[in-house]
Amino acid sequence: MLLPTNVIILFLVVVPTILVIWLSLIDFQPNIQLNFWQSKFIIFRNYIDILKDKEFVYALIRTIAISIVCLGIEFTIGLLVASILSGEVFGKKVLFPILIIPLMIPSIVVGNNFWLIFSTNGPINQIIGKILNTQFVVSWLLHPQLALIPIVLSEVWRWYPLTFLILFSGLANISVSEIRAAQIIGANEWQIFRRIKLPKLKGIIAIALVIRMMESLKIFDTIHLLTRGGPGTSTQTLSYYLFKVGFQYSRVSYISAGAWIILFISIITFSFALRGIFGKEK
Amino acid sequence: MRDVFPVPGLTIKNISKSYGNTKVLDNVNIQIQDGEFGVIVGPSGSGKTTLLNIIAGFVKPDNGEIIMDGKILNQIPPRDRNIGMVFQEFGLFSHMTVRKNISFGLEIKKINKKDIGKKVTEIADTLKIGELLDKKPGILSGGEAQRVATGRTLVTNPLIFLFDEPMGNLDANLRREMVAEIKRLHLKLKKTFIYVTHDQEQALCVADRIIIMKEGRLLQEGHPRKIYNYPESFFVAEFFGIQSMNFINGIIITQENGSLFRGGGLTVMLKGYCPSEKTEVILGIRPEDIIIGNQIQEDGFGIISSLEFLGDINQVYLTLEQEKPLIAIISPKERYGLGEKVKIKLKENKAFLFSKEHGGRLYP
Numbered sequence: 111m112l113l114p115t116n117v118i119i120l121f122l123v124v125v126p127t128i129l130v131i132w133l134s135l136i137d138f139q140p141n142i143q144l145n146f147w148q149s150k151f152i153i154f155r156n157y158i159d160i161l162k163d164k165e166f167v168y169a170l171i172r173t174i175a176i177s178i179v180c181l182g183i184e185f186t187i188g189l190l191v192a193s194i195l196s197g198e199v200f201g202k203k204v205l206f207p208i209l210i211i212p213l214m215i216p217s218i219v220v221g222n223n224f225w226l227i228f229s230t231n232g233p234i235n236q237i238i239g240k241i242l243n244t245q246f247v248v249s250w251l252l253h254p255q256l257a258l259i260p261i262v263l264s265e266v267w268r269w270y271p272l273t274f275l276i277l278f279s280g281l282a283n284i285s286v287s288e289i290r291a292a293q294i295i296g297a298n299e300w301q302i303f304r305r306i307k308l309p310k311l312k313g314i315i316a317i318a319l320v321i322r323m324m325e326s327l328k329i330f331d332t333i334h335l336l337t338r339g340g341p342g343t344s345t346q347t348l349s350y351y352l353f354k355v356g357f358q359y360s361r362v363s364y365i366s367a368g369a370w371i372i373l374f375i376s377i378i379t380f381s382f383a384l385r386g387i388f389g390k391e392k
Numbered sequence: 393m394r395d396v397f398p399v400p401g402l403t404i405k406n407i408s409k410s411y412g413n414t415k416v417l418d419n420v421n422i423q424i425q426d427g428e429f430g431v432i433v434g435p436s437g438s439g440k441t442t443l444l445n446i447i448a449g450f451v452k453p454d455n456g457e458i459i460m461d462g463k464i465l466n467q468i469p470p471r472d473r474n475i476g477m478v479f480q481e482f483g484l485f486s487h488m489t490v491r492k493n494i495s496f497g498l499e500i501k502k503i504n505k506k507d508i509g510k511k512v513t514e515i516a517d518t519l520k521i522g523e524l525l526d527k528k529p530g531i532l533s534g535g536e537a538q539r540v541a542t543g544r545t546l547v548t549n550p551l552i553f554l555f556d557e558p559m560g561n562l563d564a565n566l567r568r569e570m571v572a573e574i575k576r577l578h579l580k581l582k583k584t585f586i587y588v589t590h591d592q593e594q595a596l597c598v599a600d601r602i603i604i605m606k607e608g609r610l611l612q613e614g615h616p617r618k619i620y621n622y623p624e625s626f627f628v629a630e631f632f633g634i635q636s637m638n639f640i641n642g643i644i645i646t647q648e649n650g651s652l653f654r655g656g657g658l659t660v661m662l663k664g665y666c667p668s669e670k671t672e673v674i675l676g677i678r679p680e681d682i683i684i685g686n687q688i689q690e691d692g693f694g695i696i697s698s699l700e701f702l703g704d705i706n707q708v709y710l711t712l713e714q715e716k717p718l719i720a721i722i723s724p725k726e727r728y729g730l731g732e733k734v735k736i737k738l739k740e741n742k743a744f745l746f747s748k749e750h751g752g753r754l755y756p
Contacts, residue, residue: 285481285483287479287480287481287482287483288483288484288485288486289483290448290450290470290477290479290483291477291479291483291484291485291541291544292485292496293450293469293470293471294448294449294470294471294473294475294476294477294545295471295476295496295497295500295544295545295548296471296472296497296500296501296548297471297496297500298471298500301500305485305496305500306485309487309488310486310487
């Protein structure tokens with residue numbers, strides 16, 4: 111009975127996993143040697159090399175930093191909007207679809223739009239110039255540090271509707287009588303939020319956090335469209351680095367080792383994060 | 393010291409509320425005296441829960457005022473009304489232990505931990521929920537959940553307690569027990585209680601004042617005895633009583649010093665009732681006010697179609713010239729056989745007449 115499922119799982123999960131493990135242990139570079147089974151076994155060489163690779167380590171740290179900043183902003187906005195919309199708001203039916211539009215726009219459109227908005231002659235510079243009443247020229251996307259601002263903004267703009275949606279459904283599930291009970295006992299809005307709503311949202315926040323964290327650790331399209339990792343390597347994230355090294359420099363084995371390291375770090379981080387959120391209950 | 397003064401009653405003045413075109417409450421006026429146990433009773437859809445929500449402040453009335461202690465509450469948010477409420481689904485905070493549920497009201501007022509602990513123990517003793525304190529609400533039974541919800545309300549020392557009837561899925565016995573518990577609490581606290589239910593039996597048992605509502609309107613209010621003895625409308629008469637009232641359709645024939653009711657094969661003399669013309673009416677008589685026998689001066693005859701032995705009383709079903717049999721309660725000493733034809737007499741001054749047109753009481 112289970113055979114078809116097992117076969118599917120075998121091909122979807124087990125085979126690629128074994129393949130990547132194997133790839134990470136050999137020295138396979140398609141531009142030199144096309145048949146990977148003829149490549150030399152170098153065991154942990156790739157792992158050691160990539161951990162010593164400053165570009166990789168910086169990309170890792172940068173990705174985590176971008177994720178944390180994006181998630182922080184997304185959750186704050188998402189929770190705020192969800193809280194407002196779960197009350198009685200004028201024009202809720204119109205507001206709701208408008209708010210989730212960013213989710214439906216393809217990333218290439220979002221990326222190109224933000225590229226236009228933040229380009230040197232773009233509206234951002236012009237608006238700031240109007241306000242300051244001077245000629246304001248900043249090449250956002252060509253500045254090693256400032257380039258992170260459009261990246262973070264476009265990620266937040268695109269993804270906050272997801273956290274908003276998830277948190278909104280969580281808020282909608284809290285029973286009215288619990289909220290009313292807290293009100294009549296004498297709790298103010300903030301106390302209700304802190305003591306009733308937030309603890310009840312804990313589980314759903316954890317789920318949203320995991321979904322978004324996984325997504326944002328893979329951040330690629332925004333980087334590719336806005337800066338291509340530049341200037342230099344200053345906005346290069348993990349997946350962009352892996353893409354560059356793996357497919358442009360053809361070091362497939364090397365990035366396979368990198369992929370395993372990322373997976374390992376992710377698993378550890380998530381299990382700690384989840385334990386931090388759920389563990390306290392007991 | 394709040395407790396030294398008499399506890400305040402509650403005045404509900406001209407309250408109306410509509411949702412769209414549906415009128416949920418229509419000009420309701422109720423006065424509940426200090427320390428009374430008021431029961432609002434009515435079938436579902438009568439607007440009683442809405443009324444409770446208006447008193448608590450969760451729903452804004454379209455019209456009218458809620459007055460407590462001489463103060464108009466309309467503009468005061470629920471948290472400042474000093475009202476306690478136990479909800480239909482109890483609304484216990486499911487992520488907190490029972491102890492935390494009860495102490496919540498004190499913690500948000502920033503009272504020190506020692507006093508909170510003392511107060512919680514005190515409440516737990518009063519309500520006998522000491523062994524539940526470290527449990528989560530999810531595993532409590534209906535009765536326990538109600539006690540915890542009551543305790544959580546009690547701790548904030550409100551002036552008035554509101555109880556919405558627990559969810560319908562509790563069995564009748566348990567619900568009765570819970571009401572009895574609330575009644576005991578009322579006797580102990582001597583505060584104003586308002587209990588909402590659709591169960592008239594409960595209402596009769598515990599209330600100092602019964603408020604009967606139907607379709608958003610107040611039909612009658614008063615002491616249970618008054619409601620039972622002088623129902624002001626057909627609906628109230630039908631709704632109240634452990635064994636519901638018997639009704640016979642008929643007409644009134646006016647005579648010199650009163651009138652005759654004729655219907656269902658019975659002819660009943662009604663002294664002092666002189667309507668101007670022939671009117672179609674419904675006669676109502678409670679089962680305990682019907683006498684049957686062979687040596688009485690009869691109002692009519694009936695055939696015994698069924699007999700139910702209920703211990704200290706017997707219930708007799710009498711077939712008349714109408715579809716629905718008449719139910720009478722007799723002492724088990726009187727013995728009759730099935731199919732026996734007996735004389736029926738209605739006790740004097742115990743019959744009610746209701747208008748067939750609008751359901752209002754015409755006599756007495």
